[in-house]
Amino acid sequence: MTAVIEVEELTKSYGSHRGIIEVDLAVQQGEVFGFLGPNGAGKTTTIRLLLDLIRPTSGHARVFGIESSADPVAIHRRIGYIPGEFTLYDRLTGGQTLEYFANLRGGVDRAYQASLIERFELDPTRRFREYSKGNKQKVGVIIALQHRPELLILDEPTSGLDPLVQQTFFATLHETTTDGATVFLSSHILSEVEKSAGRVAIIREGRIVQLDTVEGLRDLAHHQVELRFAGPVPTADFEHLPGVSDVAAEDHVLRLRVAGPITPVVQAAAKYELLDFVSREPSLEETFLAQYGKEAVEVKP
């Protein structure tokens, strides 16, 4: 597989303010790569460095094997981008705006452009300033997609879109990846990353703290386990098992959290008459919250 995006020890400082610190990641061709982090973690800074909108303090960012600051135009020719926040030309209609950005790329497939307009139900005759927030976002989405880019860099792409349009967006995204496009999807909406991304990086305070497949990240989180026994709960047999914590008993029900392999718990439970066993797989959201919530992630100095 070829890496479309390669980032090595990429650092950006804004004077005394932190931007990102020694970020390393690689995005392979054809994959949807999720980029998660709360507000201010460094997601947009990373994207803007990839696009050469800002220059790194140190480190390297390569897109399509091209150093981003060396030949940004060559990169831009092959990408589609939706900024996290944007505004366009108030006096132009949606259609004129799309035409302008199509012209800046030397023209686009008009039929495909028209199909996107129809699919996203955008009225291209209205001026940009007259659009609702969602319709403005649709214009941005179509600008990013209309030239069939090889790489889509999307910063909070569904912001302002209603659930139905979000479905259309992800269906379109799926089609583009089926056609071979690569997607770098920055978001703090975990469910959309979970359902569309193969691999996910979590950025915190400017550093990448987790980078794995969605499944791999789920495995990192604690399982919530609930055991229902026929008789009294044998709490003591579970408290000292490896990875077990927060053991609590109520009537004949034992609840506990398990980090890592669940086998020791299963083996201990098998010694008793067990009526029910429930182990809930954590969602990506729970994984994410574990990274940012109660369980502080160790961040390298």
Added chain:
Amino acid sequence: MTASAGTPSRLAAAPFPPIPLRRRLYGFGSIYGKTIRDSRLAFIIAAGMLGGLALALSAAIGTVFPSPASRLAVDSLIGGMPASMVNLFGNATLMGPKLATLGGYLTWKYGALFALGTGLWSILALSGTLAGEAARGSLDFVAAAPFGKRRIALEKLAAHLTMLGLALAFAAVMLVISSNAFGDPTLGDPIPPVSAIGFVLWIGFIALFFGGLAFALAPVLGRGGSAGVAAIAMVLLWVVSGLDVGGPLVAVSPFHWTADNIPLVGIYDWAGLALVGVLAVVLLALGVELFTRRDLGITAGLSLPTTPGVVLGVRGPVSRAFGEEQPRALAWGIGLFIFGVVLASIVKPMADQIAASSDLLKTFRSVFPTFDLANASGFLQLYLALFYIAAGFAATTFVAKWASDETAGRLEMVLTTPLARARWVLAGGIGAVLAIVVMTVLFAAGIGVGAAAGGISAGDAMIGSAALGLYALAVVGVGVAIGGLWRTSLAAEIAALVVVVTYLIDLLAPPLKLPDWLHQLALTAHLGQPMIGQWDVAGIVACLVIGIGGIALGAWGVMRRDIAR
């Protein structure tokens, strides 16, 4: 413990600390405080201009007309003007011999400029303080706070009144100090405090009348529409009053109601002034009520003709940049066209009158030694100095529009297409230059039309109009260089500062007998007298180098810095 629905929970809630009074007066402690804080730059500019003009003009008048004999030249100056123009700026007829005092001359020649400039500030501030914020969307947040819309409007209004009052008080103090410092008591120059207060009251009431008009219209027409209507009304009512054309327009002009109020020479008409003040209060109250009663941010707007799609420019970056600049280019161009027509049509009788009298000619040559005022084109050259500042400000608005690509946040979208940064700057620079061409051609056309109507030769003057374009090009070069090298958010502001400083140096250096090297810093001092066909090649080259070089420098600079969000 229970809590019923709808009952605010006060569980163990520590009382909020009171907001300090100083934060309520200046800062984020109240709408009033924040509006004061937001107005600080405008206040500094307005107070600086008002106080600075009072100081500089007093010094200049005292220097140019230091003796009783020289003051006679002022009367000659008035006598040389067509009767219909004499009172355009101030009521020279009523002033009589007092025109030759510092206060009289200042009122006659510059008084209206004080009022018009302050009026423009009030119009911009009061049209935008609510409507502008509503258009941005931030007013929704403010209106969702636990107090009524009337209070919001009143606090915003009170903030502007505070700033206006402070600026006018500063101007009054500067008038008193400077007239006493530079004036001659034997000629009646010192301005007493009561006269200064009367003068700034007149300025303030005029400003609030038209600001109040904008404020009252803003809930209905929005910021742009209300500001446009009020500004047009202000200029129109000033002109019709000054020219005394008669008819209903003169009757409703506050300039007409206060024409007999000339405080700087001790002539007061408090009734006329009070009428303007009362109507200003009525308009402001109307604005508060309309804002309170109407839907927030829902305006009728003005049905201006829309720009044809073909000229909006979506073919590429240059056409897009020009498409964005077009409305401004046309607005400035049409304005200059009108002024060109008016001026070129009236200069001939003025020049003929001067040429017919050797005494008058001698007098004018002593006042304006570098201008040939016996020639109609020479008169146009005199006025060209005024147009330089208009062309300079036009150029700053072109720079601001170019800069808005980045400051408004769309540059990211533009630059992530295969458009190189340098090409974006060059395209924006070319767009601004094309806008300058449109503006300059319209001004030249105005001069041509006016000259034809006034029966003078227009060839040199029409070609000489290009001097405005050259100067504007240089200002664009400065702005684009700042925007490219440093930051676009400051490009227009710094370009505007250059325009103001250039104007003041060129205006004040000769009468104040400032060092020649200082006067030479003004680019406009190097353009010769193009309206009579005398060009200074050095100035042309300087404008071209600064203009083109500045755009190139901006293109180079933007490749080396981060793009702002």
